[in-house]
Amino acid sequence: MKENLLNKVWNLHKVAELDSGTDQLFIGLHLIHEVTSPQAFAMIRERNLPVLFPERTFATVDHIVPTDDQSRPFKDELAEKMMEALEKNTREYGIRFFDLTTEHQGIVHIVGPELGLTQPGMTIACGDSHTSTHGAFGAIAFGIGTSQIRDILASQTMSIQKPKVRKIEMTGKLPDHVYAKDIILKIIHDLGVNGGLGYAYEYGGDAAAKLSMEERMTICNMSIEGGARVGYFNPDQKTFDYLKGRKFAPEGAAFDNAVSFWKSIASDVDAEYEDTYHLDISHLKPMVTWGINPGQSCSIDETLPLLKSLPEEERETAVKAYSHMGFNEGDPILGKKIQTAFIGSCTNGRISDLRIAAAIVKGKTISSTVRGLVVPGSKSVARQAEAEGLDRIFTEAGFSWRKAGCSMCLAMNADKLRGNEISASSSNRNFIGRQGSPTGRTLLMSPAMVAAAALKGYVTEITL
Amino acid sequence: MKLLKKSIITGTGIPVRGNDIDTDRIIPARFMKVVTFDGLGAYAFYDARFDEKGNPTDHPFNNPVYKNAEILIVNKNFGCGSSREHAPQSLARWGIKGIIGESFAEIFAGNCTAMGIPAVTTDEKSTAELMDLVTNNPDLALTINIEIPEIRIGDKTFPCTIPPSKQAALLNGTWDSTEILLKNKEQILKTAARLPYMGGFSS
Numbered sequence: 001m002k003e004n005l006l007n008k009v010w011n012l013h014k015v016a017e018l019d020s021g022t023d024q025l026f027i028g029l030h031l032i033h034e035v036t037s038p039q040a041f042a043m044i045r046e047r048n049l050p051v052l053f054p055e056r057t058f059a060t061v062d063h064i065v066p067t068d069d070q071s072r073p074f075k076d077e078l079a080e081k082m083m084e085a086l087e088k089n090t091r092e093y094g095i096r097f098f099d100l101t102t103e104h105q106g107i108v109h110i111v112g113p114e115l116g117l118t119q120p121g122m123t124i125a126c127g128d129s130h131t132s133t134h135g136a137f138g139a140i141a142f143g144i145g146t147s148q149i150r151d152i153l154a155s156q157t158m159s160i161q162k163p164k165v166r167k168i169e170m171t172g173k174l175p176d177h178v179y180a181k182d183i184i185l186k187i188i189h190d191l192g193v194n195g196g197l198g199y200a201y202e203y204g205g206d207a208a209a210k211l212s213m214e215e216r217m218t219i220c221n222m223s224i225e226g227g228a229r230v231g232y233f234n235p236d237q238k239t240f241d242y243l244k245g246r247k248f249a250p251e252g253a254a255f256d257n258a259v260s261f262w263k264s265i266a267s268d269v270d271a272e273y274e275d276t277y278h279l280d281i282s283h284l285k286p287m288v289t290w291g292i293n294p295g296q297s298c299s300i301d302e303t304l305p306l307l308k309s310l311p312e313e314e315r316e317t318a319v320k321a322y323s324h325m326g327f328n329e330g331d332p333i334l335g336k337k338i339q340t341a342f343i344g345s346c347t348n349g350r351i352s353d354l355r356i357a358a359a360i361v362k363g364k365t366i367s368s369t370v371r372g373l374v375v376p377g378s379k380s381v382a383r384q385a386e387a388e389g390l391d392r393i394f395t396e397a398g399f400s401w402r403k404a405g406c407s408m409c410l411a412m413n414a415d416k417l418r419g420n421e422i423s424a425s426s427s428n429r430n431f432i433g434r435q436g437s438p439t440g441r442t443l444l445m446s447p448a449m450v451a452a453a454a455l456k457g458y459v460t461e462i463t464l
Numbered sequence: 465m466k467l468l469k470k471s472i473i474t475g476t477g478i479p480v481r482g483n484d485i486d487t488d489r490i491i492p493a494r495f496m497k498v499v500t501f502d503g504l505g506a507y508a509f510y511d512a513r514f515d516e517k518g519n520p521t522d523h524p525f526n527n528p529v530y531k532n533a534e535i536l537i538v539n540k541n542f543g544c545g546s547s548r549e550h551a552p553q554s555l556a557r558w559g560i561k562g563i564i565g566e567s568f569a570e571i572f573a574g575n576c577t578a579m580g581i582p583a584v585t586t587d588e589k590s591t592a593e594l595m596d597l598v599t600n601n602p603d604l605a606l607t608i609n610i611e612i613p614e615i616r617i618g619d620k621t622f623p624c625t626i627p628p629s630k631q632a633a634l635l636n637g638t639w640d641s642t643e644i645l646l647k648n649k650e651q652i653l654k655t656a657a658r659l660p661y662m663g664g665f666s667s
């Protein structure tokens with residue numbers, strides 16, 4: 001009885017050991033979207049293979065959907081073509097598709113949990129690196145490539161190497177105006193963007209237990225930005241309460257059976273880990289990225305690092321970052337001007353994120369030099385926000401209130417940065433060109449910090 | 465279906481310098497609005513190859529001396545970020561058959577293996593030397609021997625590593641995994657049957 005959750009779930013789902021030395025792992029839930037799946041369907045079609053468990057795959061559309069006019073056919077012909085491909089593939093193979101005509105459409109990593117599809121003790125895969133999000137429920141969830149989507153469609157299994165497990169032990173109490181986003185930015189800052197290569201991150205400790213399900217999702221979501229393909233929390237009463245009553249969650253006696261199973265797969269108290277990293281969150285401050293990867297960040301009271309203060313191997317990327325961002329070493333991060341404010345994405349596009357941001361902008365107006373966008377993560381988030389009047393708070397403040405999708409997180413639809421605009425963004429990647437303009441610049445931060453920056457037109461402290 | 469065993473990859477090299485080159489750099493998202501991988505080769509490193517006005521930069525992928533190169537040499541954490549297989553697909557369709565680097569992001573390396581492209585790692589010093597050798601003499605043939613594993617260029621050899629599972633997959637020709645996985649169909653069904661959620665937690 002010294003097993004961690006990853007080992008337990010892994011063993012339960014292990015089908016066989018393959019000649020290559022990897023494990024063949026059964027995938028309990030397979031999620032697909034329009035961007036990475038069409039080629040996988042083409043491959044199984046070419047080989048005349050059926051989908052082995054069509055009822056274990058669910059589809060949604062998120063990356064390419066326009067967030068203003070969603071009438072069909074889409075104005076963007078290529079987007080329309082991708083949409084049609086997913087419609088055809090799901091129809092032909094009998095896969096549930098939460099398309100734009102259903103009330104459930106949204107970003108794949110928001111839809112899974114909110115429908116109760118994501119459950120503890122499952123293995124979950126999706127052709128999308130932020131699949132790590134689902135680990136918030138005590139599932140082992142990871143992003144895969146298109147060839148592996150093909151494998152899962154055909155066999156409901158994939159070949160994968162078991163990761164080592166690092167425990168991220170969090171203690172202390174989160175200060176005011178500091179959020180889950182700041183915790184994960186800090187972890188990536190400390191452990192590095194490739195510090196998690198080969199690892200799964202298990203988030204634990206007193207502080208972890210206090211986090212809400214939505215906060216846990218934000219943290220697991222960005223595990224991959226630290227190189228860890230998998231991040232997870234152990235399931236607890238909060239997890240069970242969240243799932244109860246959701247569309248695909250078990251009901252009645254089955255729910256009780258499920259809870260016993262879910263409890264049984266949690267890490268044992270004396271479970272063993274490859275290593276442990278401690279983080280006291282009591283003194284965290286809001287974090288903002290200043291560079292071109294999510295590890296290049298500092299807290300708001302800091303100045304951008306001097307090149308000579310950085311470890312040798314980080315200097316070259318920092319030089320590149322300063323040149324792309326137009327920033328100088330030693331600059332304060334406070335006061336950096338922004339032209340766009342983006343609230344949304346699978347990291348921070350849930351209802352709790354919108355409530356926090358709305359509370360900050362309520363009754364105020366955003367700077368006349370800022371274009372503000374609020375993009376709910378799913379239709380269900382949008383409905384809830386509208387029922388609470390959050391949409392009006394945002395529009396009265398000067399934001400545009402959009403329909404659900406990935407939007408400016410990766411700008412595969414019409415929502416894009418223009419020229420070298422700087423965006424304060426609640427999303428997860430600040431890579432060069434990520435938000436749709438090759439010269440565009442991204443500052444990652446919490447939705448609260450984005451809201452505050454939108455009001456002032458520059459990076460600033462949060463005031464209510 | 466017949467699978468290709470890969471043990472030796474030979475070709476001329478092309479260095480792309482820099483750490484943490486992410487998959488958004490390798491292929492910008494706007495070129496992913498496609499339903500097949502055909503033609504993606506034209507967009508490899510697009511935003512690094514062309515400036516805002518569409519003028520070509522001095523990126524190695526624009527340099528005619530590397531036009532026929534088949535082995536890409538990179539630095540640390542290459543292929544981080546998005547899981548898009550479009551990234552290795554665009555490199556493959558440009559002509560790349562093998563990659564040498566200091567380290568690779570996990571999903572990217574997995575995608576490469578699934579496509580039969582070896583991604584081998586060398587230390588910082590060897591990588592720098594390999595890059596310099598190729599820069600000074602772009603016509604030199606490089607060989608990645610997956611079995612040993614080692615890299616040979618001219619009369620020099622460099623040790624390299626590849627995870628044993630990926631090495632085995634390439635050597636045995638089992639990098640195209642679907643068929644191999646389906647061989648265990650009986651165990652797949654057995655595993656499914658023992659998972660409590662597959663039965664809706666009915667007992």
Ligand code: SF4
Nearest residue numbers: 130345346406409410
């Ligand atoms: S919101 Fe961004 S990170 Fe999340 S799935 Fe969409 S594109 Fe990917």
